[in-house]
Amino acid sequence: MKNLKPFQVPGTFLDNTNNPPITVADACVLGIAFDATASYNKGAWFGPNAIMAASHQIEYEVPVFGVPLTDKVKIHSVGVLEYPRQLKEDFWIEWADAQMERLCKKMVSDVEEVSNRILKQKKLLVGFGGEHSTANGIFRALAKNYNPKEVTILHLDAHLDMREELDGSEYSHGSVIKRALDLGFQTIHLGIRDHISAEEAETIQSMNLSDRIFPCPTMPKTYYKKKSAIFKSPNFLWNGIFSPTITKNIVKKIRTPFAYFSIDVDAFDPAHFPGTGTPLPFGLDFSSTQDFFYALLVEFKKNDTVLLGFDIQEVSPQLEKNAKQYNALQTMSTQTEMNAALLAYKILLWQFLDRF
Numbered sequence: 609m610k611n612l613k614p615f616q617v618p619g620t621f622l623d624n625t626n627n628p629p630i631t632v633a634d635a636c637v638l639g640i641a642f643d644a645t646a647s648y649n650k651g652a653w654f655g656p657n658a659i660m661a662a663s664h665q666i667e668y669e670v671p672v673f674g675v676p677l678t679d680k681v682k683i684h685s686v687g688v689l690e691y692p693r694q695l696k697e698d699f700w701i702e703w704a705d706a707q708m709e710r711l712c713k714k715m716v717s718d719v720e721e722v723s724n725r726i727l728k729q730k731k732l733l734v735g736f737g738g739e740h741s742t743a744n745g746i747f748r749a750l751a752k753n754y755n756p757k758e759v760t761i762l763h764l765d766a767h768l769d770m771r772e773e774l775d776g777s778e779y780s781h782g783s784v785i786k787r788a789l790d791l792g793f794q795t796i797h798l799g800i801r802d803h804i805s806a807e808e809a810e811t812i813q814s815m816n817l818s819d820r821i822f823p824c825p826t827m828p829k830t831y832y833k834k835k836s837a838i839f840k841s842p843n844f845l846w847n848g849i850f851s852p853t854i855t856k857n858i859v860k861k862i863r864t865p866f867a868y869f870s871i872d873v874d875a876f877d878p879a880h881f882p883g884t885g886t887p888l889p890f891g892l893d894f895s896s897t898q899d900f901f902y903a904l905l906v907e908f909k910k911n912d913t914v915l916l917g918f919d920i921q922e923v924s925p926q927l928e929k930n931a932k933q934y935n936a937l938q939t940m941s942t943q944t945e946m947n948a949a950l951l952a953y954k955i956l957l958w959q960f961l962d963r964f
């Protein structure tokens with residue numbers, strides 16, 4: 609595939625010296641450099657290489673055990689699917705809708721093809737975006753290999769992304785979860801707090817999704833006297849924190865044999881992930897979310913729920929304006945990509961913790 613390029617840094621996720629072959633791999637990392645439909649800050653194109661470079665700075669000796677994660681878990685780096693950017697000599701150019709649509713379709717079908725190869729070999733799929741629309745291809749590959757009714761997608765995001773289309777594209781970052789619903793997946797939504805469009809509200813009502821949404825309230829507690837038709841207040845993640853009760857409620861709602869996480873980093877508070885397409889305050893607390901994932905993966909093991917993979921989307925490094933490729937020295941802050949790499953490392957560790 610001609611747009612599949614090696615990552616800018618050598619090696620694989622966490623380990624800059626060695627890329628184990630796919631045949632022995634437990635997990636496969638695929639980057640998707642694509643940010644054509646982003647509404648506000650563009651730059652998620654640099655996300656995959658930024659996360660990979662940041663991963664080499666992480667202390668990946670596992671606490672307590674003192675063994676590097678990569679000693680016990682083989683992670684194969686597949687490479688980065690790269691697409692044209694809307695840039696000409698440092699200026700943004702608008703593309704015609706037809707051109708945009710062609711590019712989106714090409715990206716989705718490439719991502720589907722590579723994801724399919726990974727899933728067929730029963731490897732854990734790790735996707736690094738790119739804008740959230742890149743998950744479209746992963747969802748399609750999941751639907752090819754598993755019955756979507758048997759897969760719960762845990763969707764972390766400030767936005768519902770359930771629009772039928774956005775700016776004329778059904779493959780937009782604002783429609784990606786609607787496409788997952790169309791494919792028949794079960795979904796749960798965490799960290800939602802931005803505007804819900806009328807059509808999204810209709811989808812929530814018609815598909816009875818209200819009690820599967822765990823939003824982050826953006827108003828003081830006393831404001832919520834009037835009940836919301838869309839958000840159920842027992843599901844509220846106050847101050848972006850997962851209480852033990854809420855965690856239990858979420859776990860109870862996952863009744864499928866398979867699960868997948870689709871993580872848009874704008875779900876988190878921008879204090880932890882400032883470099884993203886549309887940063888919004890009042891988001892998920894990073895430390896509480898990591899406790900949640902840990903508890904969740906412990907439950908998955910108990911219940912024989914199989915995690916098929918996860919993606920981390922919308923990491924848009926805070927690069928200097930004239931940066932042509934990802935370079936930590938041309939970055940105002942590397943916090944977003946560092947935290948994204950850290951999150952991926954922890955999910956991988958907890959998934960394979962029984963090997964330690």
Ligand SMILES: [Mn+2]
Nearest residue numbers: 740765769872
């Ligand atoms: Mn999103």
